[in-house]
Amino acid sequence: MEVLKQRVTMLTNQEVLSFLNAVKKEEDNKLHGDRCKMLSTVVYETKKYLNSSPAATQNEAVICELIPKLAPYKLTGAETLQVVNMRPANTTDIQLLIEETEERFPSEEELEKLVTTVSECLPPPPKR
Amino acid sequence: MFILSLLRDTVSIKPHQLSSDQQMVIKKRLNERLANKVVPDLGLCICVYDISEIGDSFILPGEGDCRARVTVFRKMYCFNSKVSDFQFRMIVFRPFVDEVIEAKVIGSSRQGLTLSIEFFEDIFVPAEKLPEPHVFEEDGQVWYWEYAQEDGDPPAKLYMDPGKIVRYRTTEIIFKDLKPDLSMEEQKTEKSMEIKGTMASTGLGCIGWWTSEEEDEEAVEDEQDEQEGVAEAV
Numbered sequence: 001m002e003v004l005k006q007r008v009t010m011l012t013n014q015e016v017l018s019f020l021n022a023v024k025k026e027e028d029n030k031l032h033g034d035r036c037k038m039l040s041t042v043v044y045e046t047k048k049y050l051n052s053s054p055a056a057t058q059n060e061a062v063i064c065e066l067i068p069k070l071a072p073y074k075l076t077g078a079e080t081l082q083v084v085n086m087r088p089a090n091t092t093d094i095q096l097l098i099e100e101t102e103e104r105f106p107s108e109e110e111l112e113k114l115v116t117t118v119s120e121c122l123p124p125p126p127k128r
Numbered sequence: 129m130f131i132l133s134l135l136r137d138t139v140s141i142k143p144h145q146l147s148s149d150q151q152m153v154i155k156k157r158l159n160e161r162l163a164n165k166v167v168p169d170l171g172l173c174i175c176v177y178d179i180s181e182i183g184d185s186f187i188l189p190g191e192g193d194c195r196a197r198v199t200v201f202r203k204m205y206c207f208n209s210k211v212s213d214f215q216f217r218m219i220v221f222r223p224f225v226d227e228v229i230e231a232k233v234i235g236s237s238r239q240g241l242t243l244s245i246e247f248f249e250d251i252f253v254p255a256e257k258l259p260e261p262h263v264f265e266e267d268g269q270v271w272y273w274e275y276a277q278e279d280g281d282p283p284a285k286l287y288m289d290p291g292k293i294v295r296y297r298t299t300e301i302i303f304k305d306l307k308p309d310l311s312m313e314e315q316k317t318e319k320s321m322e323i324k325g326t327m328a329s330t331g332l333g334c335i336g337w338w339t340s341e342e343e344d345e346e347a348v349e350d351e352q353d354e355q356e357g358v359a360e361a362v
Binding site: 003095 | 129130131132133134135136137156159160162163164165167169170174175177215217219221222224226227228230245246247295297329330331332338339
């Protein structure tokens with residue numbers, strides 16, 4: 001086996017979760033002998049983790065709605081991905097995900113506006 | 129956390145599988161080979177995303193050929209496996225450096241904390257990367273963060289015991305090529321992929337530490353909404 005390109009793209013947790021849901025459905029429809037044990041295990045465990053993360057309540061539409069709204073804040077690709085995956089709900093959370101927050105967001109209000117944008121677009125995560 | 133990687137491989141398809149959907153057969157073979165396994169310097173493979181290009185297929189001479197040299201092609205086809213060369217994309221777990229991830233504490237020792245995200249359990253936060261000042265309690269083998277309070281009260285002990293959900297920042301991913309003939313003991317300590325993390329920064333550590341009061345209110349409101357919803361349903 002050969003690795004042609006290590007990272008074609010990054011995936012949001014929501015994309016992975018919805019793909020795994022489809023894989024699970026496909027596997028369930030197969031005969032017992034046709035199923036792959038290793039695959040079932042990793043799909044089950046990954047789904048278990050993602051189902052308790054903010055990804056569980058998201059869908060493609062809400063993420064597509066959020067991305068253009070983040071444009072004025074000039075976040076990097078990795079930061080945008082983190083924002084979607086973690087759904088920061090306060091300024092402490094978002095400072096963690098954005099590098100050099102103080103320089104890029106000199107006013108606290110701007111940062112709070114960003115938090116509000118994210119909280120409005122993405123639904124609250126499932127309760128633990 | 130997850131990336132798509134482009135890989136290339138060859139798979140042989142057994143004669144009895146030639147009649148079924150080739151894409152399905154190939155996907156199954158690949159998942160058997162790679163799902164839930166670590167590829168060195170890449171990451172932990174989750175599952176095949178799609179097959180982008182099926183290259184040339186060829187049939188290797190085998191059983192059928194040696195018995196009769198002049199085998200008609202059709203017969204050969206029945207006896208031999210078909211080998212396909214193709215490219216496919218794989219969902220791979222490979223966090224980037226500086227990525228913040230939520231995980232559950234599953235182990236605690238003087239060396240540090242071991243964290244789990246269900247499908248991957250080799251995440252380690254060394255003691256020196258725990259929030260400062262940190263204290264190890266011999267009794268119970270747990271770590272706590274000695275949080276100084278503003279109003280002159282004795283510092284609060286914020287525990288990081290197993291079962292707690294914490295946030296850590298990825299600092300390093302270490303791959304190790306393991307020999308296949310490891311003893312049981314070596315298998316337990318040696319890891320083909322290990323993530324090192326830190327919790328020494330504002331916002332990291334147990335998730336309960338940083339939630340503000342506003343959010344609690346929001347949570348309470350949600351609960352009330354739910355209760356109202358239930359009442360309406362009744």
